[in-house]
Amino acid sequence: xxxxxxxxxxxxxxxxxxxxxxxxxxxxxxxxxxxxxxxxxxxxxxxxxxxxxxxxxxxxxxxxxxxxxxxxxxxxxxxxxxxxxxxxxxxxxxxxxxxxxxxxxxxxxxxxxxxxxxxxxxxxxxxxxxxxxxxxxxxxxxxxxxxxxxxxxxxxxxxxxxxxxxxxxxxxxxxxxxxxxxxxxxxxxxxxxxxxxxxxxxxxxxxxxxxxxxxxxxxxxxxxxxxxxxxxxxxxxxxxxxxxxxxxxxxxxxxxxxxxxxxxxxxxxxxxxxxxxxxxxxxxxxxxxxxxxxxxxxxxxxxxxxxxxxxxxxxxxxxxxxxxxxxxxxxxxxxxxxxxxxxxxxxxxxxxxxxxxxxxxxxx
Amino acid sequence: xxxxxxxxxxxxxxxxxxxxxxxxxxxxxxxxxxxxxxxxxxxxxxxxxxxxxxxxxxxxxxxxxxxxxxxxxxxxxxxxxxxxxxxxxxxxxxxxxxxxxxxxxxxxxxxxxxxxxxxxxxxxxxxxxxxxxxxxxxxxxxxxxxxxxxxxxxxxxxxxxxxxxxxxxxxxxxxxxxxxxxxxxxxxxxxxxxxxxxxxxxxxxxxxxxxx
Numbered sequence: 001x002x003x004x005x006x007x008x009x010x011x012x013x014x015x016x017x018x019x020x021x022x023x024x025x026x027x028x029x030x031x032x033x034x035x036x037x038x039x040x041x042x043x044x045x046x047x048x049x050x051x052x053x054x055x056x057x058x059x060x061x062x063x064x065x066x067x068x069x070x071x072x073x074x075x076x077x078x079x080x081x082x083x084x085x086x087x088x089x090x091x092x093x094x095x096x097x098x099x100x101x102x103x104x105x106x107x108x109x110x111x112x113x114x115x116x117x118x119x120x121x122x123x124x125x126x127x128x129x130x131x132x133x134x135x136x137x138x139x140x141x142x143x144x145x146x147x148x149x150x151x152x153x154x155x156x157x158x159x160x161x162x163x164x165x166x167x168x169x170x171x172x173x174x175x176x177x178x179x180x181x182x183x184x185x186x187x188x189x190x191x192x193x194x195x196x197x198x199x200x201x202x203x204x205x206x207x208x209x210x211x212x213x214x215x216x217x218x219x220x221x222x223x224x225x226x227x228x229x230x231x232x233x234x235x236x237x238x239x240x241x242x243x244x245x246x247x248x249x250x251x252x253x254x255x256x257x258x259x260x261x262x263x264x265x266x267x268x269x270x271x272x273x274x275x276x277x278x279x280x281x282x283x284x285x286x287x288x289x290x291x292x293x294x295x296x297x298x299x300x301x302x303x304x305x306x307x308x309x310x311x312x313x314x315x316x317x318x319x320x321x322x323x324x325x326x327x328x329x330x331x332x333x334x335x336x337x338x339x340x341x342x343x344x345x346x347x348x349x350x351x352x353x354x355x356x357x358x359x360x361x362x363x364x
Numbered sequence: 365x366x367x368x369x370x371x372x373x374x375x376x377x378x379x380x381x382x383x384x385x386x387x388x389x390x391x392x393x394x395x396x397x398x399x400x401x402x403x404x405x406x407x408x409x410x411x412x413x414x415x416x417x418x419x420x421x422x423x424x425x426x427x428x429x430x431x432x433x434x435x436x437x438x439x440x441x442x443x444x445x446x447x448x449x450x451x452x453x454x455x456x457x458x459x460x461x462x463x464x465x466x467x468x469x470x471x472x473x474x475x476x477x478x479x480x481x482x483x484x485x486x487x488x489x490x491x492x493x494x495x496x497x498x499x500x501x502x503x504x505x506x507x508x509x510x511x512x513x514x515x516x517x518x519x520x521x522x523x524x525x526x527x528x529x530x531x532x533x534x535x536x537x538x539x540x541x542x543x544x545x546x547x548x549x550x551x552x553x554x555x556x557x558x559x560x561x562x563x564x565x566x567x568x569x570x571x572x573x574x575x576x
Contacts, residue, residue, distance in 0.1 A: 094382030109375050113548050115382075128382040 003029040003187045004050070004155055009059035011045050011211075019045045021211045023059070027155075030185045036198040037208035038234070043191045044159055046208075050189060051080050051157050064154050079148035080157040083164055085140045087132040087147075093119075094128040097146045111150075118149040121183060122176075138169045145180065158190040162197065174200055195235050199223070207231050214359065228359035229345045232280045238307065238318040240343070241286070243279040247272045252279050252344075256313035257292045262339050268364040269344060278360055280343035283307070283320035290336020294319065296327040308333070371554070374547050377533035380526060384441045388523030392437030392451060395515035396430055399458070402508035405501060406465060408491050422465060429454055433516070440519060445527035448520040455516035458509050466505040 009023035020042040027033050035043040048054040050061060052073030061069045068076045087096050094115055101111045119125045122142040132140055141161055148156055161177075162170045174197055181188055181201075192198055198205050199219045207214045207222060207230075215227040226232035226240075233239045245254030247269045252259045259279070261269065269277070294317055298309040306325040309318050310333065319335060327333065345360035368376070403426045407419075433454055439447030490496075496504065536542045 092382055092384060094379075095384075108379060109372060109551060112375050112379055113551070116544070116548065 003027055003031070003064055004189070005060075005062040006046075006050070007060045007062075009046065009049060009061065010057045011042070011049060011054060012057040019211050020049070023213060025206060025213075025216065027187055027189065030187055032181050032188045032190065032201055032203045033206060034190045034192060034198040034202035034204075035206045035208060036192055036195060036234075037214075038193060041208040042211040043193075043206075043208050047080075047157055047159055047189060047191045050155070051078060052076055053080075077154045078157055079151050079153040079155075080159065081141070081144045081148050081161045083160040085132070085144045085164075087140060087143055089132055092129055092131060093124060093135070093143050093146075096132065096143055097128075097150055100147065100151050114150045114152075115146075118146040121149065121180065122146050136169075137165045138173050141165065141173060142176070145177075149184065154187065156186050156188045158188065160192055161190075162192070162194075170194075170197075177201060195237065199235070205235075207234060209234070209359070226280075226343065226362060228361050229278060229280070229348055230359040232343060232345065232362075236282055238283050238320070240280045240282050241317050242345075243281075243312075243315065244276065244347070245279060246274065246276055247344075249273065252277070254279070256315060259291065259337065265339070265342065265344070265364065272344075272346075272363060276347045277363065278345040278347060279337075280345060281337045282341060283318045284322075285338040285341035286317075286319040286321075287336045287338055288321070289334040292335050292337075294333045294335045296331040296333060297329055299325060299327040299329075301325065371547050371551050374533075374542055374544070375551070377529055378537075378544050378547075380443070380530045380533065385443050385523055385526050386441070388519050388526060389437040389441035391515045391519035391522065392433055392440060395454075395458075395512040395519065396433050396437075398508045398512035398515060399426065399430060399433070402505060402512065405491050405496075405504055405508065418465060418468075425457075425461070429457060437519070440523040440527075443523075443527045443530050445524055445531075448524045448527070451516045451520035451523070455513040455520070458513035458516065462506050462509050466502050466509070 004025075004027035006023055006025045006027075009020060010018065011020040012018045023042075023046055025033070035046060037043050045054060049056050052068070052071065056069050059069070060067060063076060063078070088099065091099070097115045097118060098111045101114060106114075115128070116125070119128055122145060124139065124142055124146060127135060127139060127143075132143065135143065141164075144161070158177075162173050165173060178201055190197075190201060202219055204216060205219055205222050206216050209230045215222055215231045217225075222231055222235050226235065229242065233242065243252075243254050243256070245252050247253075247261075248258075250261050250263075250266045252261055292312055294308075294310040294312055296308055296310045297316075300307040300309070301324055305320055305322045307318060307320055308325060308327055309316065311317065317335075319333075344363040346363060348356045348360040349358040351357050403422075406422065432450065436447045436450045436454065440451065491501070491504070533542075537544065
C-alpha cells in the first residue's frame with residue numbers, strides 16, 4: 001500500500017481561479033518526492049493541500065490507508081518545514097523542538113529523549129540552550145527540521161526550506177537533508193523551484209507548470225527523456241537549446257541551418273515528415289566540429305568546463321565544452337549535435353494570443 | 365503520584381540545562397504587575413496631600429524598581445544566581461515603602477477621621493471605577509506592596525534553588541559522575557523491560573483464564 005495516495009486533486013479558489021488540475025501521485029513508503037516548477041505552478045498549493053492548510057476542492061488524499069481529504073491538519077500525522085523556519089523567538093532551541101510534544105502532554109523524560117535524539121541527528125546538541133536569533137540560517141532550518149523529527153510523523157513536508165540560505169549553505173544543507181532521509185527512511189514531499197535541489201534529492205520528481213503535472217519520474221528520466229518542451233527547458237542547467245524547424249526526409253531544416261538525421265531518427269520522425277517540429281539539444285551534447293556555424297558572444301571558463309554563449313543566426317545557443325576554451329567574441333565555431341542525445345518535440349499548442357496551451361510533446 | 369526514580373531526577377536536572385529558569389523570572393514579572401497595581405492606586409488620589417516632592421521621589425523609585433526588577437527577571441531566567449540578591453534587595457525596598465506614603469495616608473486618615481476626610485474631600489480615590497475609603501486605600505496599597513515583595517522573595521528562592529541544582533548537575537556531568545546518554549539508554553531498557561513484563565503478565569493471565 002502506498003504511504004500517500006493522491007487522486008484527481010483539484011484546487012479552485014473562491015474567485016474561480018484554478019491553481020491545480022487533476023493531480024495524481026502515489027508515494028511509496030520512504031520515498032523522497034520533489035515537486036518542482038516555476039513560481040505559480042501550483043506546487044506549494046499541492047503541498048499545502050496535503051498538509052491541510054488549503055481545502056481540497058476535488059479529489060481524495062489518502063495517507064497510510066486513511067482518507068485525510070477533509071481531516072484537520074493536526075489529525076493527519078504529518079510535519080511541515082517552512083521556508084521561514086517559523087521558530088518561536090522567545091524559546092530556546094530545546095523548547096522549540098519540544099513544543100509539539102509538550103502540547104501533546106508527553107512525559108518530560110520522553111520529550112527529553114526525543115529532543116536529544118533529534119538534536120544528535122542534526123548536530124544541534126550544543127545549541128539546545130540557545131535562542132533562535134543566536135543561530136545561523138542553516139542551524140535554524142535544522143531546528144525546524146528537528147521540530148518535525150521529534151513528532152515522528154508519517155510524512156514530512158518541506159516547503160522550499162533552503163530558499164532563505166546562501167548558495168554555499170544551501171549546498172551543505174542539501175547533503176544533510178539527503179543523509180537525514182537515509183537515516184530516517186521517512187516519506188518526504190519537498191517543494192522547490194531549484195532544479196539542482198530536485199535532481200540531487202529526489203527519488204522521483206514531479207515537474208509542474210500552469211497547475212498541471214508535466215512529468216513524473218526519476219531525475220535521470222526527466223533529464224534524458226523529457227516528456228515535453230517545458231520539462232526539457234526547465235530541467236538542466238544551462239537549459240536545453242531549442243531550434244524550431246521542419247523534418248524534410250533525412251534532414252532537419254530550420255531557417256538557420258539544415259542538419260542530417262540518422263536512419264533511426266528519420267524513421268522515428270517519418271510521421272512528422274514535412275511538419276514543424278522542435279529540435280532540442282543540451283549544451284553538453286553539442287560537439288565540435290560540425291556543420292552549424294556558431295558566432296561566439298561570450299566565453300565563460302568554469303574550471304572543469306567552459307560555457308560558450310553564441311548565436312546561430314538570431315538564436316542564442318549555449319554550448320558546454322569539457323575543456324578550457326579561449327574563444328573571443330566574434331569567433332566562429334563549427335558545432336554539431338551528439339546524434340544519440342538529440343530530442344525532437346511537437347510544436348506547442350498556442351491560443352489566439354500566442355500563449356502556450358499545451359507544451360510540445362516529445363517525439364523521440 | 366509515584367516517587368521519581370534517580371534516573372528521572374537526573375533527567376529533570378538535565379532539562380534545566382536547555383530551558384530558561386521560568387518560574388523565577390515569571391514570579392519576578394508578577395511582582396511588577398503588583399507594583400503597577402500599587403502605583404495605579406497611589407496616583408489615583410485626586411486631592412492628594414502627597415502632591416509634594418514625595419510624589420516625585422515615589423515616581424522615580426517606582427520606575428527604577430520596575431527597570432531593575434525586569435533586568436533581574438532576565439538575569440534569573442539565565443540561571444545567574446547573583447540576581448537573587450538583587451531580587452531580595454528589591455523585596456526589602458517594597459517592604460520599606462509600606463512605611464512611606466501608605467503609612468502617611470493612614471496617619472492623615474486617623475487624624476481627620478474617615479468621615480471628615482471624605483466630607484472635606486481631602487482624599488478621594490477612584491480605583492478601577494470603584495470609590496475607596498482612605499482606610500481601604502491604605503490596606504490595598506499595603507497588600508500590593510506585600511504581594512510584590514513576596515513574589516520577589518519567592519523568585520529569588522526558586523531561582524536560587526534551580527541555579528544550585530543546575531550548577532551541581534553540570535559539575536557532575538563535567539566530572540563524568542553522570543552520563544546523560546547512558547542514563548537515557550538505561551531508562552529505555554527499563555521501559556522495554558517494564559513493557560515486556562506487562563506483556564508477560566497479560567499472557568500469563570490469559571493462559572490461566574483458559575485453564576480455568
